[in-house]
Amino acid sequence: MGFIEGRLIRRSERCGSTRFIKRHKGDTLLVQIYVDDIIFGSTKKELCIEFEKLIKDKFQMSSMGELTFFLKLQVQQRKDGIFINQDKYVAEILSKFNYTDVKSASTPVDLEKPLVKDGDAQDVDVHLYRSMIGSLMYLTTSRPDIMFAVCACARFQVTPKTSHLLVVKRIFRYLKGKPTLGLWYSRNSPFELVAYTDSDYARATQDRKSTTRGCQFLGNRLISWQCKKQTVVATSTTEAEYVAAASCCGQVLWIQNQLLDYGYNFMNTMIHIDNNNTICIIENPVQHSKIKYIEIRHHFIRDCNAKRLIQMIKIDTEHNVTELLTKGFDAGRFQYLVSSIGMLNPYMPNSLWFCTVV
Template structure:
């Protein structure tokens, strides 16, 4: 707490003034947190002083996210100035908790990085790249007040870290091994990311550390419906479980379909859904330590796999779209989402799924361009439906496609501009199958290996 107060005073964040008349004084609160290492050992104790920003009123002390008006806060307990307890602090800069705080921090770090010669990505405003002609010198990615830094030379990275640490008083954590609950293993062969520690916490939280594991996260042929009549379960527990599983999908695409399916029933939780959610946890228990593997590749070629099921939702007959993107080796981008439209044919279902993959492909191509990894050739999107491919490549009017929503014909435009290229592939090699439907154990395990989901074994192939 003393360290936090010292930093606040050092940054000249506020000044002590007399309490103003007819002005709202915002309260403050201390938040304490214990930060641990990957192995569970203590890293440090942290205290943070937060402003109760929820009491801010639109049009008074809060105006479009900027510190436009004077803001007064009370003195924090335990640190009131002796003899001047009746006074309050007038903020010069934003503190954590204020509605202005995120924008104020972003504006400051954005200005600093721009002065250092970084270019902000248009496609992703939290990505900054420093270039020298065709060479990428440094890449900085922001996540709130966390910075990930990489570059082509170690000395450039070290120089940058010294500059940023000196200005913003940050802590240099060295080579990334743990970030936002994700564990990162890096070696000369590639990178492996997983969330084993977080998964163990989830298993312990729901008393399933000793449960029997299952071979697949979703039972083959299982159909969930919001109209089924079963006993209700605890609302908070079900939502908490699904929320934990959603966070696990950051490194576990093999459970994404199951978790996406369960998240559709947050409003009508019952015993059936809770058992289905626990089945996913049982699968996680049997595959504890699994994650996504990325090997070093000579060529960074963007490739996509797109697929869908057919009227998988019992409630509204809507289908589920899914896609994977690979870059060199291993998948790095994935999605499983119920479609917004009821399709009248398998071709329409696949075409709608392709449209979602095309949107993501165009955004990723822009992102890679910003990183000096321009995709000169069209990005292949592999589809296992020949009719969907024909619809995209043939702009002629057809009676069976006249009811398609106009937004989905964006696929044709991307095809004509040579940004994407829909390619037919057989169903046996369609990786996105694992994102759209329940599978038998044999095929599920095969696809899992193909997308690079495995267990990390030091000095050995996964």
Template sequence: MGFHQSKADPSLFINGNGMNFLAILVYVDDIFVSSPSISLIRELKTYLDDTFKIKDLSNHGYFLGIEAHMTSTCLNLCQHKFALDILIEAGFLDSKPVSTPMVSGHRLDKDGGEAVTDVASYRRLIVHLLYLTATRPEISFAVQQLSQFVDSPTNGHMSSTHRVLRYIKATPGQGIFYPQNGDMQLNVFSDSDWATCSTTRKSITSFCVFLDSALISWRSKKQATVSRSSSEAEYRALAAVVCEVQWLNYLLKDLQVELSRPTAVFCDNKSVVAIAENSVFHETTKHIEIDCHIIREKLTQGLVKLLSISSSNQVADGFTKALPTAQFHLFLSKLGIQDLHAPAYRGYWSMQHVEKLTKLRGSGVK
């Protein structure tokens, strides 16, 4: 039918342009189709059914465990049923809920108490929680920390995992909010926490990418090497961000989205911005791997624009550490998280929250 495979994502197949654009996303035997034209979708489904005998699930409502709730103004993605299934399997459906996934300032290490006898149950919980981060970015840091100990978990690690489950119990229907209209431009927040691992002294890379005010990509991951300074750790995190922005540019281009200006990358470390923009700082960066200097190359090409931001406005901060309750709730509001299954929020998020999120544009987060 004339489709070609996307070079950015081998699971994506695209065809046509404008009102005749068709996109197919394939995961094993599950297929998701999108197009501005409903007649093209029907034609494609007829062709696939004649060839493979498909089962048509109609409009997007439930796909690979992710629930989609769409209105004329917004889209919400959550994993309400999957979250409840995790709680039921772990026996935490009647547990006492908590307001944050981790205790503020709490650090996990390898020596966290006695070894867990049922290691398989710990690993199974971590696998479930990893998949839950597809729509629950706020638990990414907690899950990243806990996933380091799947080889030999202790009762302390299990206790921290149970706290994450109690947090999920408080908000099982929480998910990501996407407003329908917005400026098709990328805004990125990059952060790092230096040498926080007590065992390896490696740092945490974190970032979150917004398409206007809609969160589309995020990461909380331990760096592969040890950094000699906080600036070096931030610089490595920034290199990961630039690579992600380059990939997103390729992917958006395949989806017929053209970005008209460089991506704004916000960093709260002024020395890192100076290092990226000025090669005079060679003496302090000559030991850093060459691939990290992709930042300077992409700056020259106009792909990204580095902007300094205060630490209090750094959205990615919640991906590097466990925050106090008040800061954590502020972190949630900046990410664009909502709970459709909480009646008190249904009228609030559709108006008040959209207004807050649109302020991400420009020089920082309000």
């Protein structure tokens, strides 16, 4: 689909061959193709109408109207912004696993019951456990509030125990109490790319590896987030933070390239981190003993900093919203972090209390 009826739509190489862009007198038409479904939008309504007519003339297709539902993602388009959630999918998986009548929980993780290998505990049904994890993993598309808990439980899919199943059940109980939470993308939010990165240190009890976490925002709109266990055991907190910062930098560079297709240049993006030693290593090009054990592939972040593609900013740990993706918290701290990343309940007017991260 490189052209239609002589009207050029440029393919975005950064997204493979599934996204196409057309610019016309300052307006932009975006077309995203997924298998046999097409999503398109424009800064000018007339371009959407023209494209819809054109595609219907060339192919046997039907229009579903304004985007409200796609791959179990619910999209509510309002005058003041867009809200994305999956409450219908939450109701579906609660019913599937018989959790519609359970007592709800205020957080997805019980701080008094840490997740460990627990080799002496009784085995559980592997197929049931994996099915529950798979359902929850798909839900993390719009629910970063459960991402840490789900990723932690996913590490025990080979030989799940009763203690692991209890943690998974806790996540379902949390969803029972907060089924409609989703991401709010305000129309009036500042339009600037900012990122946050952090890491725990050797928190994985079974292999002592650290967890990388990162969040990327456009203003106060959360557009990307990561929670992933690092591939090697870090020898210090600084090394774990440095590897996490490099991972976040790679994601920022990818987003920068994506935004170039929309005509936005976000060079010198701020990446917030709460570790001074990591900032010093990134800004100091001299090789020294503190970094000689860090794999070379992570050092590209120093080159990005020197070229002003990014800049590292020190913030206090209490303001680092990526903590939500690495460990459990009490209800008060957890609720603060959830609101800070822009999650809300659309059916409760008083829930529009999310704050701008600083």
